[in-house]
Amino acid sequence: MGAAAERAKAENEEWAGVTPDAARRLVGAAVQAFAERGYHATTTRDIAGRAGMSPAALYIHYKTKEELLYRISGIGHEKALRIMGAAAEAGGTATERLADAVRTFARWHAEHHTTARVIQYELQALSTEHYAEITGLRRRTDRLLRGIIQDGADGGEFLVDDVPGTTLAVLSLCVDVARWFTADGPRTPDEVGALYADLVLRMVGARVTDKNG
Amino acid sequence: MGAAAERAKAENEEWAGVTPDAARRLVGAAVQAFAERGYHATTTRDIAGRAGMSPAALYIHYKTKEELLYRISGIGHEKALRIMGAAAEAGGTATERLADAVRTFARWHAEHHTTARVIQYELQALSTEHYAEITGLRRRTDRLLRGIIQDGADGGEFLVDDVPGTTLAVLSLCVDVARWFTADGPRTPDEVGALYADLVLRMVGARVTDKNG
DNA sequence: CGCGTCGCTAAGCGCTTGCTCAGCAACGCG
DNA sequence: CGCGTTGCTGAGCAAGCGCTTAGCGACGCG
Structure with a gap:
């Protein structure tokens, strides 16, 4: 397992309490994006994209x-x-x-x-x-x-x-x-x-x- | 002189090297706004407003x-x-x-x-x-x-x-x-x-x- | 006075933003 | 099979964004 894969696995375990899977993927994507660019510079399209979804899918799992x-x-x-x-x-x-x-x-x-x-x-x-x-x-x-x-x-x-x-x-x-x-x-x-x-x-x-x- | 006035004066002296006066006021306003809300959450309209100007005036003194x-x-x-x-x-x-x-x-x-x-x-x-x-x-x-x-x-x-x-x-x-x-x-x-x-x-x-x- | 310059404003352009909504494929259940 | 539920998408809306442009009043200079 490569370093990137290990990091991805560790990041996944960090949010193990978040279900379902799509909601967890969104949290992981948001953390990465917020950490890189800051909250206000991050778009919902970016978060959804990183999680492999359309922008609208975000709002099924989170209100805002x-x-x-x-x-x-x-x-x-x-x-x-x-x-x-x-x-x-x-x-x-x-x-x-x-x-x-x-x-x-x-x-x-x-x-x-x-x-x-x-x-x-x-x-x-x-x-x-x-x-x-x-x-x-x-x-x-x-x-x-x-x-x-x-x-x-x-x-x-x-x-x-x-x-x-x-x-x-x-x-x-x-x-x-x-x-x-x-x-x-x-x-x-x-x-x-x-x-x-x-x-x-x-x-x-x-x-x-x-x-x- | 009140505490607020003293603070305003100190802040003015901090940017004494910035001229003309309007450019200095814009810097002061931007620092306040950036510190409060962060760069990305601050609008050029907000900065200009705090400096007592219209949004367009900002672009006479700063390109972006x-x-x-x-x-x-x-x-x-x-x-x-x-x-x-x-x-x-x-x-x-x-x-x-x-x-x-x-x-x-x-x-x-x-x-x-x-x-x-x-x-x-x-x-x-x-x-x-x-x-x-x-x-x-x-x-x-x-x-x-x-x-x-x-x-x-x-x-x-x-x-x-x-x-x-x-x-x-x-x-x-x-x-x-x-x-x-x-x-x-x-x-x-x-x-x-x-x-x-x-x-x-x-x-x-x-x-x-x-x-x- | 006439005229260019300077600092500024009102209006608004093109674009992106957060978020919504109608609809669709997959699935479980009777 | 029929049918509601779930998880999602494509399209797009209203609002707000950074920034531009046309023009205006005050001023200095001849």
């Missing part, structure tokens, strides 16, 4: 183009929230949980940079109601990360002056991976995750136990 | 809507490059230069978050030639920052495993300020600059000389 973006945003942000939740609720020290959170969160933004770019940078195109709903998911993700950092600061593992500010910076750092990451760059998603986990542990003043300790 | 974005991107990226250059070429230790670079660079992205958002997140709307030109400016900014970090690593001031990766992360952190910063948030641009300078010094393993040392 904005609904497609909303569905993508919802699924993507829920996945991001689950990743952060898994790390926050795992056992271990605050240092271990923070490293795990940043490693998996940053890695996901690299591996799924197409989806991540759409859900992080095209939010403003959502309707007011949908925007508010998605913002709620992001606030929950933020709270989980802040909880880990607060734990570490309270327990003396971390040396942090400004917990909300540091949380914001860490989240910002991970999210922005979606902007610059490309599959043909020099770094794999795993490497990005490892690098970022290391950098963030330094940011919070955690004692690093590897070669830099 | 894209040229407006190109001018804004050029001026903005040159300013960003100058900020990074001033810090890189100043005297002092690598630690001092890095702190200065991050403080001023992050602060500019907060203070001019409207402009910064446009030049950092609407680049893909540029023509191929213009995009290449702007990318050149960004590479120069990147090289300046990498130089500082490399100096600190070589001289033993910093403990950095991956200089290009760390440079990328620092730049990404500062740039992303433009995405989340709002004037009505809890932090001033100065505070963002100070916080980010502290966080970045920790990332590179610099010895911190203040209360955290």
Whole structure:
């Protein structure tokens, strides 16, 4: 299986929850198009074309183009929230949980940079109601990360002056991976995750136990 | 002078090099509109309206809507490059230069978050030639920052495993300020600059000389 | 005054956009 | 077989887009 085929398969699995098949193909096509050109520069004809359909077929599965973006945003942000939740609720020290959170969160933004770019940078195109709903998911993700950092600061593992500010910076750092990451760059998603986990542990003043300790 | 008037004045000074007056007003209007809605969602009628003109007047000063974005991107990226250059070429230790670079660079992205958002997140709307030109400016900014970090690593001031990766992360952190910063948030641009300078010094393993040392 | 120039506007052109609608082939069910 | 349902297409509508063009009032200059 070639690299392109593998990527297509991974992208298909990402939207496994979307049925029927045509609706899933449309979501995949929309993510690609939105990530490449942006929401407003993408036409419904383009999306339908990529999914192998006529423009009219799109409207059987989605009421509007904005609904497609909303569905993508919802699924993507829920996945991001689950990743952060898994790390926050795992056992271990605050240092271990923070490293795990940043490693998996940053890695996901690299591996799924197409989806991540759409859900992080095209939010403003959502309707007011949908925007508010998605913002709620992001606030929950933020709270989980802040909880880990607060734990570490309270327990003396971390040396942090400004917990909300540091949380914001860490989240910002991970999210922005979606902007610059490309599959043909020099770094794999795993490497990005490892690098970022290391950098963030330094940011919070955690004692690093590897070669830099 | 009210806050809004002060902001308008600051925005006017930002484009002082653009003449005549009508062309400058159009640039200001375009920056606001692009930052709010994005390039593709902004109409030439909207830009002209904000500048107090008819749609046709825009085309006396700029050949296309894209040229407006190109001018804004050029001026903005040159300013960003100058900020990074001033810090890189100043005297002092690598630690001092890095702190200065991050403080001023992050602060500019907060203070001019409207402009910064446009030049950092609407680049893909540029023509191929213009995009290449702007990318050149960004590479120069990147090289300046990498130089500082490399100096600190070589001289033993910093403990950095991956200089290009760390440079990328620092730049990404500062740039992303433009995405989340709002004037009505809890932090001033100065505070963002100070916080980010502290966080970045920790990332590179610099010895911190203040209360955290 | 006469006349060209400059900055601008009202009107609108050609095109693309998001979206709709009538109709059609395939299918399941009695 | 008959018939409704499902998933889709070809054609196209109203609206809005970037951009153009003809022309107008204010001004400087001789």
